[in-house]
Amino acid sequence: MRADARKNYSHILTVAREVVTEHGADASMRDIARRADLGLATLLRHFPTREALFDALLCTNLDALTQKADELETSNAPDEALMFWFRAWIAFAQSYRGVVAMMAAAHTNPDSALYASCAAVHSASARLLRRAQGEGTARADMNGDDLFALITALGWAVDQPSFAPRADHLFHLIASAILTNRSSSDAKKATC
Amino acid sequence: MRADARKNYSHILTVAREVVTEHGADASMRDIARRADLGLATLLRHFPTREALFDALLCTNLDALTQKADELETSNAPDEALMFWFRAWIAFAQSYRGVVAMMAAAHTNPDSALYASCAAVHSASARLLRRAQGEGTARADMNGDDLFALITALGWAVDQPSFAPRADHLFHLIASAILTNRSSSDAKKATC
DNA sequence: ACCTGAACACCGTTCAAGT
């Protein structure tokens, strides 16, 4: 990449972070370009779609999330690991408004620039679930798709202004639906 | 209302139902007007906002939903009533793509044409919850806001193409998070 | 190589002019 292009690239990301913080995932691409003092066409040259931009915006967080799954898998009890990771996912979901809805949509469509990231999150969570199921601390009548649906649904919910105040409690409720032992102390550590 | 206006009004609703069935709640208002052979301004005269149109589109379903809450409250066991109504809500959520997201947004904003309808659904569900809690069959550490958040989150989830295939099972999982007795036969009747 | 203004086909809002 040429020096000026590289400079534009990182400048776009900086500005996009600001704009998206204010307006959420539906922020106007034109507005981002405007605030970066660039033509809209230039922005779209670097990030041909909104999802390409978000993949770049979120890749650090997303990598941290999948890496955290690896760490938890070796260093924590299965149910504890699942719940800690679930918490981390919800924190991620709250990074910018609308990200979860965007990821849920991207999850369906292999052409999306976010598809690979979604799949990575999905498989990380599925791995943690299977491990807890092996130990008998997570419901056996549930698969990776179910887990992903539940945590994504909660991620969407805590994104809604009217539901956000109850985010912690809602987390606890969903957690209790996933774990076998409702009052497990491990779960409590993660859900309280 | 003048005769021609009344005719336009109902014609718009008929056409809107078709277009929204195809394109979901984000369907273009212009497209609806076009298909109705009317100027966009005429459509917006009858329904000044998208939410006003949807309030009209959904009012029959919404009324049925709140009325169903009344019926269930007198004719069924509290936990059974709660679960039957929950099922009806999910069926409503599946009537058109995007309605749940729209209602969640409307729920926050008192100026929305859908606000009253959201409040009605909210209070109907809260009533059924309190009754089940009184009997001890629904979790005590949960309020009407929590329930509304959970059922709305599930409504959103089953709206996503990738989660829809597991809709029934996801319902069961959320139901088990709401009810006290996980394998209650009443719950089973509603969740299976 | 990389940037960008401009034309394009959309969207919902508003209102003056028509019947």
Place this chain on the structure above:
DNA sequence: ACCTGAACACCGTTCAAGT
């Protein structure tokens, strides 16, 4: 009363012309 074309300020896409 009710309808509507047109102007408006937006949006993302595309590409020919510039450096």
